[in-house]
Amino acid sequence: MVTVNENYLKLRGSYLFSEIGRRVNTFAAEHPDKKVIRLGIGDVTQPLAPAIIKALHEAVDEMGAAETFRGYAPDLGYEFLRKTISEQDYKARGCQIEADEIFVSDGAKSDSGNIQEIFGADNRIAVCDPVYPVYVDTNVMAGRTGSFDEEKGLWSDVIYMPCTAQNGFAPELPAKTPDLIYLCFPNNPTGAVVTKAVLQEWVDYANKNGAVIIYDAAYEAYISEDNIPHSIYECEGARECAIELHSFSKNAGFTGLRLGYTVIPKDLKRQGVMLHSLWARRHGTKYNGAPYIVQRAGEAVYSEEGKKQVTAQVAAYMKNASYILDGLKAAGYTVSGGVNAPYIWMKTPDGMDSWEFFDHLLKTANVVGTPGAGFGPSGEGYFRLTAFGKYEDTVEAIERIKRM
Amino acid sequence: MVTVNENYLKLRGSYLFSEIGRRVNTFAAEHPDKKVIRLGIGDVTQPLAPAIIKALHEAVDEMGAAETFRGYAPDLGYEFLRKTISEQDYKARGCQIEADEIFVSDGAKSDSGNIQEIFGADNRIAVCDPVYPVYVDTNVMAGRTGSFDEEKGLWSDVIYMPCTAQNGFAPELPAKTPDLIYLCFPNNPTGAVVTKAVLQEWVDYANKNGAVIIYDAAYEAYISEDNIPHSIYECEGARECAIELHSFSKNAGFTGLRLGYTVIPKDLKRQGVMLHSLWARRHGTKYNGAPYIVQRAGEAVYSEEGKKQVTAQVAAYMKNASYILDGLKAAGYTVSGGVNAPYIWMKTPDGMDSWEFFDHLLKTANVVGTPGAGFGPSGEGYFRLTAFGKYEDTVEAIERIKRM
Numbered sequence: 001m002v003t004v005n006e007n008y009l010k011l012r013g014s015y016l017f018s019e020i021g022r023r024v025n026t027f028a029a030e031h032p033d034k035k036v037i038r039l040g041i042g043d044v045t046q047p048l049a050p051a052i053i054k055a056l057h058e059a060v061d062e063m064g065a066a067e068t069f070r071g072y073a074p075d076l077g078y079e080f081l082r083k084t085i086s087e088q089d090y091k092a093r094g095c096q097i098e099a100d101e102i103f104v105s106d107g108a109k110s111d112s113g114n115i116q117e118i119f120g121a122d123n124r125i126a127v128c129d130p131v132y133p134v135y136v137d138t139n140v141m142a143g144r145t146g147s148f149d150e151e152k153g154l155w156s157d158v159i160y161m162p163c164t165a166q167n168g169f170a171p172e173l174p175a176k177t178p179d180l181i182y183l184c185f186p187n188n189p190t191g192a193v194v195t196k197a198v199l200q201e202w203v204d205y206a207n208k209n210g211a212v213i214i215y216d217a218a219y220e221a222y223i224s225e226d227n228i229p230h231s232i233y234e235c236e237g238a239r240e241c242a243i244e245l246h247s248f249s250k251n252a253g254f255t256g257l258r259l260g261y262t263v264i265p266k267d268l269k270r271q272g273v274m275l276h277s278l279w280a281r282r283h284g285t286k287y288n289g290a291p292y293i294v295q296r297a298g299e300a301v302y303s304e305e306g307k308k309q310v311t312a313q314v315a316a317y318m319k320n321a322s323y324i325l326d327g328l329k330a331a332g333y334t335v336s337g338g339v340n341a342p343y344i345w346m347k348t349p350d351g352m353d354s355w356e357f358f359d360h361l362l363k364t365a366n367v368v369g370t371p372g373a374g375f376g377p378s379g380e381g382y383f384r385l386t387a388f389g390k391y392e393d394t395v396e397a398i399e400r401i402k403r404m
Numbered sequence: 405m406v407t408v409n410e411n412y413l414k415l416r417g418s419y420l421f422s423e424i425g426r427r428v429n430t431f432a433a434e435h436p437d438k439k440v441i442r443l444g445i446g447d448v449t450q451p452l453a454p455a456i457i458k459a460l461h462e463a464v465d466e467m468g469a470a471e472t473f474r475g476y477a478p479d480l481g482y483e484f485l486r487k488t489i490s491e492q493d494y495k496a497r498g499c500q501i502e503a504d505e506i507f508v509s510d511g512a513k514s515d516s517g518n519i520q521e522i523f524g525a526d527n528r529i530a531v532c533d534p535v536y537p538v539y540v541d542t543n544v545m546a547g548r549t550g551s552f553d554e555e556k557g558l559w560s561d562v563i564y565m566p567c568t569a570q571n572g573f574a575p576e577l578p579a580k581t582p583d584l585i586y587l588c589f590p591n592n593p594t595g596a597v598v599t600k601a602v603l604q605e606w607v608d609y610a611n612k613n614g615a616v617i618i619y620d621a622a623y624e625a626y627i628s629e630d631n632i633p634h635s636i637y638e639c640e641g642a643r644e645c646a647i648e649l650h651s652f653s654k655n656a657g658f659t660g661l662r663l664g665y666t667v668i669p670k671d672l673k674r675q676g677v678m679l680h681s682l683w684a685r686r687h688g689t690k691y692n693g694a695p696y697i698v699q700r701a702g703e704a705v706y707s708e709e710g711k712k713q714v715t716a717q718v719a720a721y722m723k724n725a726s727y728i729l730d731g732l733k734a735a736g737y738t739v740s741g742g743v744n745a746p747y748i749w750m751k752t753p754d755g756m757d758s759w760e761f762f763d764h765l766l767k768t769a770n771v772v773g774t775p776g777a778g779f780g781p782s783g784e785g786y787f788r789l790t791a792f793g794k795y796e797d798t799v800e801a802i803e804r805i806k807r808m
Contacts, residue, residue: 001614002583002674003524008682015688043475053468056697057461063660064457071447071659106510106662106692113690117545120407137689141521179406210405255475256467256696258510270406278412284419285541286517288510292660293460294695 007143016133016374017041020358027362037397039324039385040368042188042342044253046316048297049309052252055300059293073289076280077104077261081295084302085261089246095233097263101276103283104290104298107260108218108247112182113138114286115214115243115262118278119180126159126178128171130189130375130382132216135182153377162378163190169336169345170194173201177209183232184216186223189375189384190345191337196229203232206241212270213242218260221251221314223340239265243275250342252301252310259290259298317342320394321387327398342387345372357383365400411547420537420778421445427763428772435770441801443728443789444772446592446746448657450720452701453713456656459704463697477693480684481508481665485699488706489665493650499637501667505680507687508694508702511664512622512651516586517542518690519618519647519666522682523584530563530582532575534593534779534786536620539586557781566782567594573740573749574598577605581613587636588620590627593779593788594749595741600633607636610645614674617646622664625655625718627744643669647679654746656705656714663694663702721746724798725791731802746791749776761787769804 020040028036048056062068076082082099090097105111113134116125121143127135136158139145146157154160159178161171169192171183183202186193194202206213215232223230232242244263248254264276290298300306325338334347348357354371361367361383372382389397424444432440452460466472480486486503494501509515517538520529525547531539540562543549550561558564563582565575573596575587587606590597598606610617619636627634636646648667652658668680694702704710729742738751752761758775765771765787774790776783793801 002527002616004674004677004679004682005522005524008522008685009677011685011689015685018688041476045470045473045475047470047473048467050468053464056464056467060457060460060464063452063460064454066449066451069449069451069657069660071449071657072445073660109692110690118409118412120409123406134689141686141689212406253473253475255692256473256477258692258695270408273408273413275408278408281412281415282545284422285538285545286514288513288659288662291662291695291698293697 005141007141010148011137011140012148016370019374020368020370023359023362024368034366036362036366036368037389037393038368039389039394039397040370042250042386042388043255044250044388045390046253046313048253048257049306049313051300051303051306051309052297055296056293059296063293070292073292073295075284075287075289077102077290078292078295081299084299088302090231090233093230093234095231096239097233097265101263101265103262103264103279104295105260105262105283105287106258106290107249108216108245109134111245111260111262112214112216114282115245115279116142116144116180118275118282119212123179124157124159124176125180125182126161126174127182128163128184128187129160129377130163130372130379131182132184132188133375135214160376163187163192164378165347168192170198173205177211179211181206181211181213182216183213184218186219186341187337187343188219188341189343189370189372189379191339191341191343192345193223193225193228193340195227196234199229199232200235203235203238203241207237210270211241212268212275215242215244217244218247219250219341220246221310222318222342224318225340228340233263233265239267241268243268248298248301251314253313254297257294257297259294316391317387320389320391323394324385324387324398327402331402338387344385344387346383346385348381348383354380354383361401364404365397367397367400409545411545414552415541415544416552420774423778424762424772424774427766431766438770440766440770440772441793441797442772443793443798443801444774446654446790446792447659448654448792449794450657450717452657452661453710453717455704455707455710455713456701459700460697463700467697474696477696477699479688479691479693481506481694482696482699485703488703492706494635494637497634497638499635500643501637501669505667505669507666507668507683508699509664509666509687509691510662510694511653512620512649513538515649515664515666516618516620518686519649519683520546520548520584522679522686523616527583528561528563528580529584529586530565530578531586532567532588532591533564533781534567534776534783535586536588536592537779564780567591567596568782569751572596574602577609581615583615585610585615585617586620587617588622590623590745591747592623593747593774593776593783595743595745595747596749597627597629597632597744599631600638603633603636604639607639607642607645611641615645616672616674616679619646619648621648622651623654623745624650625714626722626746628722629744632744637667637669643671645672647672652702652705655718657717658701661698661701663698720795721791724793724795727798728789728791728802731806735806742791748789748791750787750789752785752787758784758787765805768808769801771801771804
């Protein structure tokens, strides 16, 4: 008699964005006359840049001709893309990451969910609180998190690192020593960043304790200030303790195209085993490579034209971020983020909890955001707005909030 | 201190197709004048059909315009594709599979590797021997297979179902009762099929024992004879015990485009839990949907033009299969498969073992095939040739083998 993976049954009933979708759909059905503006889920709205579209068309034509047709891609990614990433995202910044240390995939969500598989079931994970739900949920599925305390909203075997106004939404080194440390900077959901000096402390801490840092750099393209590291490999010793995840979703609008990559330096070993080999084996066994046409699209992001175009897209989103930040500040709200990240983290007003504020904002201003509590208990009393909307919608949303 | 997933360390050193690649590359480097013909790995060679190319170009254009741009796809697949699959692959055959029982993915390799995750660690799996290596390897990674017996080439906790000349390469009901049963028809690597009556016995057996069948139908499009089921849901009671995997790789040449789907009927429950819900949760948490443009390409496979074109492609490959089958028979070899499948399974001559024959064929005829032993101990003494080559190459390969 088959048994099911009982860890799945421990997962919280409704996924955050499903619950948001449900509430928004109910409201929209009851008020068909209202124009709802969605600044909730982190999905982009600008179309793919012309250089990317051109590369896609060219690659599609190649797939239609016998001489240029491509079948199975190399499991770990085409050399043309891995080499470009190595040169432009790493070597140009002084980070020694080689092409064969880069694993191309269908996105950072898959990679951030799957990476835990190469580690033993007995490892203790540490996460920021609030946090992107995928890091925790995939460890729940793997049985690493113990039992859930409904009262506190915490898993018994997870080490939480609260990110609050007191610490500027940057985690402190945890009291208990973790084995796997998930860090995401610029942060989703708070939009916080850390300086290179602070990140170096984490690298040193991991190396001292034999821990591994899973560093999610999905929002790296939004960094606008100096001295904020774009990659953890800017820190000394990171090749011995860090895995870095990248996405093409937010810097180049690939949310619907799916492309990402993970870096595992060959110097990263535990129990005498290169983690690089384990991940290569996982990719080879459970994955069959990202589509050729999408990898060509990824390459186009790094072309001269492509770089100009995606930089302009990011700038447009950051114009939204500034508008939200300034508008909310002017209206008397307490806000942070939005300078090096496309997320604005606001304190809910009048002691409302974050779901109350969600409902209030939806009903009064017809604006959708994300309740901070959905990201963890320390997110309670906060609310996330994204800069990925259209400019005119963003302006209107802020005007409506100001009038509330 | 981080520990690694030690189950990974139990995996056999070199993956079958890596070892083949290594030997072929060595030979090619030593004999640059020889034209090596590859009938080894099951990769297609015909370009994507015109209807698919057209759909891709149109979808790419949509992604380049603000009004038609699509961001995140629905986790489980676009409705337009799920509905088309439900109608054309199932309802048209009298199988009641609804659109919301279909999960679109990046391919059957990923799905066949990931599906085991929703089951408990204590389940006993049964596989055919020989078998597609992904089924076993992913269960090794999950710790379900016990220890490896180097002598016998078998895992201690796996139930093997030998597929030999004696049973027509069709497995018999196993003596020990398994929990999860992997079946693949038309079969990779043997090219064998089972009748609907025989498949019904498996469904009845699974229902009687509370087992779940994971039915890999990746080669369904190659069935040419009547009374061979195209889907396990043609059998009564399969909605209560079977998961079915499909690929667009072999029927429509998507090996480099990546698209597949998995069916989990809502009637399939164990311990009171719908497996459908577990897989939906996995998809939602660890996956972010197949690219919009690729899903539109998948839809085009079912258009009137698309169907004509991909049917012609399959017919071209089956012309190769017939040529191989007839040619080898005429040359005195013992062969099977190749009638309802793109794979020809031949007995190695003169008592050679399958790697010996591999080397012999490579050196003497400069033809690459796949040693049967790579698929399991019962594959020893056999050799797989694929029909996915170009026609003229296939003809030349067979002429060379005849001359050996």
